[in-house]
Amino acid sequence: MAPKLSEDEIDDLLYFARTGDKAEFNALKDELCKRENVREGRLLEAAREEESGNGILHMAAANGHSDLLCELCKSLYAPTGPQNPELLSILNSQNKAGNTALHWAALNGHLEAVKVLLEEGADPTITNQRGHDAVFEAEVNDKREVVEWVLKEGGEVLESGVAGGEEREREGEEVGDEDEGMEEGSGKEDVMGEDGVAGEGSAKLEKKLGEMDI
Template sequence: MPLTEDEIDDLLYLARINDTTDLSSLLTSLSQTHSLPPQTILEAAQDPETGNGVLHYAAANGHIDILDFILSLYPSPSSSSSQPTSTSTSNPSSSITGTPRIPLLHPNDQGNTPLHYASLNGHLAFVKRLVALGADPAARNAAGHDPVYEAEMGGRDEVVGWLLAEGGASLEGGVGGEEGGAEIGEDIDVGVSEVDGEEKIVEGVRRELERAGVVEREGG
């Protein structure tokens, strides 16, 4: 996909500042320039240094408008697919299974998904929408942390409670239940941790997660 660095930067920046009007105009222009559909343009817009896409930045900042705009570009199998669904008490994982509706839920180079970002920064409405779209609450980043863990470490109790209620026992390890994890309230080692004999750079993952919440353009 022949997007230039400037084109990628502009797309990501508009997602970070919640500018759906200019994002729509830019996508239309790039679609004509490259003779590709806007969905393909969006999917190709990934930061070459981090692997972050437009949905990563929208999620980090809780920009529901950007999410709604993205969804408007993809066919919907039903009118209810883009809305959060209630979880059945007989099947506590029913709303977190199935094929993701959109291909922008992918992890970046550090293994962080948009759901990691939304969870860390406490954007519960965004978290619910992502899960309804097929985001995986059990996905682990390079530090071995899932979105529940990131939310707990950020003090986002509402997000933690909601994700645990949705995922049940399958997510309890994300708050420190698995080997190598920190217990609730325990200080996290932000240096280098060893998991299964491999070194995981926790500090780098944490910095990259937090940096995604900054909406100012670098150098601007």
């Protein structure tokens, strides 16, 4: 049975994930899990913003809180091993724009968060509603460190999933309030970036793949 969370409780969980306040987040998470008699995974699945579909991992990833992401993933480990259906489902959960936590970490250039998500089993081949995977978003937002690391470390999985030589149409539209986070102390919105020119990102990624020994 899904936990019954109030709108304020969901907002608080998302806010603490967004700011990376682990102490406040864990205190509220433990209190709600005990009250609702649910495991952490059920709470993470339920704590989503209704309008945007954003979850706790989206907020932590968008703002580069790799330590919180690592802690959350470890809390979902199964007795038989780290990766399990529940963890993978939460890791790869898409918001209403089709973006996963990995999309957000990649396009905002948060390499350590990208590393945690991929190491825990995030799928880099998932595309959002624009047909963009996480590495493509990083590429068109000029997050070169993320692109180069992921392409080098991702191996054959990324080679088959990234870009794929497929033409991508330019939409030139910034994702708005439904798809944004906030970096604490930055004074600016940490939003999903604009789309690139059709095919440009794909061509660059294919060239990088050809040059790199992966």
